[in-house]
Amino acid sequence: MQIETKRLVIRDIKTNDAVPFAIMTADGTLNDGAEVVGSVGCSYYEDLRETRITYFVGAQYRNNGYAVEVVKAYTEYFLKCYNAKRIIATVRNENVPSWKVIEKAGYILLEIIQSQSELIYFP
Numbered sequence: 815m816q817i818e819t820k821r822l823v824i825r826d827i828k829t830n831d832a833v834p835f836a837i838m839t840a841d842g843t844l845n846d847g848a849e850v851v852g853s854v855g856c857s858y859y860e861d862l863r864e865t866r867i868t869y870f871v872g873a874q875y876r877n878n879g880y881a882v883e884v885v886k887a888y889t890e891y892f893l894k895c896y897n898a899k900r901i902i903a904t905v906r907n908e909n910v911p912s913w914k915v916i917e918k919a920g921y922i923l924l925e926i927i928q929s930q931s932e933l934i935y936f937p
Contacts, residue, residue, distance in 0.1 A: 815891075817887050817888065817891050819883050819884070819887045820883070821883065822851075822880060822883055822884060824854055824884060824887060824888060824891075827853075831850050850872075851871060851872055851875040851880060852869065852870045852871035852872055852875060852880065852881075853868075853869065853870045854867070854868070854869040854870075854884045854885070854888045855867075855868050855888075856868060856888075856892060856901060862902070862904075864901075864902045865892075865898065865901050865902070866901065866902050866903060866904055867885060867888060867889060867901050867902070867903050869881060869884060869885055869888070869915075876911075881919075882918045882919050885903070885915060885916065885919035885921075886919045886920065889901055889919065889920075889937050893937075900936050900937065901936070901937065902924070902934055902935060902936045903916045903921050903934070903935045903936075904932045904933065904934050904935075905932065905933045905935065906931060906932055906933075907926075907931040907932065907933060913933065916935045917935070920937050921935035921936060921937050922936060922937070923935055924936050
């Protein structure tokens with residue numbers, strides 16, 4: 815897989831990504847053309863019976879709009895390439911920066927799960 819946005823290349827993880835990826839997750843893979851800056855993907859969650867987008871941007875690369883850019887691009891890719899009807903995002907109640915990312919990427923609040931302190935969004 816390879817998806818290109820104006821500033822990022824979203825691609826499959828490579829062996830030589832191991833060190834930069836490990837450094838970031840100690841503080842997967844988004845690439846700004848020169849270096850790994852984070853990661854994006856999806857997982858199926860049995861408890862929700864939904865596919866959920868997952869993303870991570872290394873601390874030193876945050877506040878550059880990368881997360882919004884990659885969530886938009888990956889969501890479009892996933893829905894188109896997998897003929898999926900939807901993908902969701904779950905965000906911890908206290909994780910305000912992630913709320914902002916998901917909402918700026920066009921997701922809409924679907925449900926609040928009080929017992930898990932999570933918000934569920936869909937595009």
